[in-house]
Ligand code: PEP
């Protein structure tokens with residue numbers, strides 16, 4: 001039963017000099033929740049909602065989704081639980097989302113674009129989340145692949161419309177979820193200060209941010225050596241997002257693979273990011289690393305890196321192979 005997932009209250013991770021860092025889990029399936037709890041995740045920072053339904057031949061109904069999300073919230077009723085809305089397309093191929101005919105699916109009709117076009121599908125998901133979140137302390141709804149304020153506002157207004165509809169129907173729901181976004185497109189970077197006025201939280205999807213900033217298909221082995229999360233442009237982008245979030249009081253997390261890279265964690269903390277969301281298997285190592293870190297030193301380390309403009313200088317400073 002879902003209730004058996006509920007473990008003891010998780011603890012924060014503290015740096016050597018007493019800085020608090022929140023470590024959340026990335027989850028694709030409900031079956032991963034017990035591991036997240038055992039590994040002392042403080043909550044769920046990214047639930048990839050397309051995964052339970054990948055092998056379906058049709059979209060799950062609102063009720064089917066409700067049942068899955070309900071178990072997720074019930075497993076962690078007192079913690080942050082972040083459900084990302086459908087992120088179909090690109091490397092996440094859903095058999096019922098047809099991307100045939102797109103010569104460039106990573107730039108195609110995917111993710112939030114798909115949801116906004118297929119409002120019925122999107123509304124069913126939002127209603128299921130709102131209903132399932134009822135009674136949860138900190139539910140969060142996160143939109144993937146946001147490229148403009150307009151898109152964020154449109155998606156958020158659909159959430160409000162769903163609340164109005166549920167209210168009218170007399171169905172109980174959570175009326176105040178946090179509504180935030182993935183920061184994973186270069187277009188979002190230039191507007192990040194404006195987004196910070198509107199979004200309740202940011203989660204940086206470095207897997208896609210790197211892909212789109214560097215124009216490197218994340219699944220193409222022929223260009224894998226160009227996929228360098230430590231590229232100076234990426235590092236400066238992360239610093240800017242961290243700064244914008246702090247200035248506006250918006251929680252900024254990193255939920256891409258970068259969040260568990262030992263060579264990059266000092267930089268992330270050094271630019272003021274205090275929440276990391278990672279696959280639970282990496283949790284013990286990341287906890288250990290943070291416990292031995294000094295945040296003042298991390299800030300100095302980040303300042304050094306932000307002054308560098310070549311991949312080679314960053315790579316040698318943080319001790320990764322230059323690759324290219
Ligand atoms: C990312 O893009 O970094 C991310 C966490 O999302 P996904 O890997 O699911 O695209």
Ligand code: MG
Pocket residue numbers: 144184205207208
């Ligand atoms: Mg992504």
